[in-house]
Amino acid sequence: MKTEIESVNPEQTKKIAKNLAQEIISHPCFSKAFIVGLKGDLGGGKTTFVQGFASGLGIKDKITSPTFVLLKRFKIKSKKFKNFYHIDCYRMEGIKDFKELGLKEIISKPENIIAVEWVEKAEKLLPKGFLKIEFQFLGKKRRRLKFLCR
Ligand code: ADP
């Protein structure tokens, strides 16, 4: 995968995310949960990305911003992966919240896939080697998605 992709509309962002999700579930060889961390200003496209990503995991539920609940779990119907966790750290107050969510346990299981919005707030608490995607505004509908390994 290229390390930078330009998206010109929300549908394209969803398609990029969907393709990535399908790639991940077709290579289930991880020893821990697969983590995608999303960084970027409000309206950057993090939740839009998660909608496409969840669709690529075969999830039919509507994905909304979990800003007020911090974490939502969805079942995945695949052999290896069982759960998709959508986490939004916007209101996260620190390590205490992180512990209350039971994230350590969620991260330890290779059957879980996790997407974390506002990942910069939780970055120090995540294991090394997760996929980070940074969203930059280029225009009204244009966004740059930058892929990094953290
Ligand atoms: P965030 O979760 O980062 O705050 P959202 O995904 O909730 O962002 O919102 C992104 C907004 O920007 C949506 O209203 C979406 O329709 C719009 N948008 C316009 N162009 C794009 C694009 N290329 N990719 C993603 N979202 C886009």
Ligand code: MG
């Ligand atoms: Mg969001």
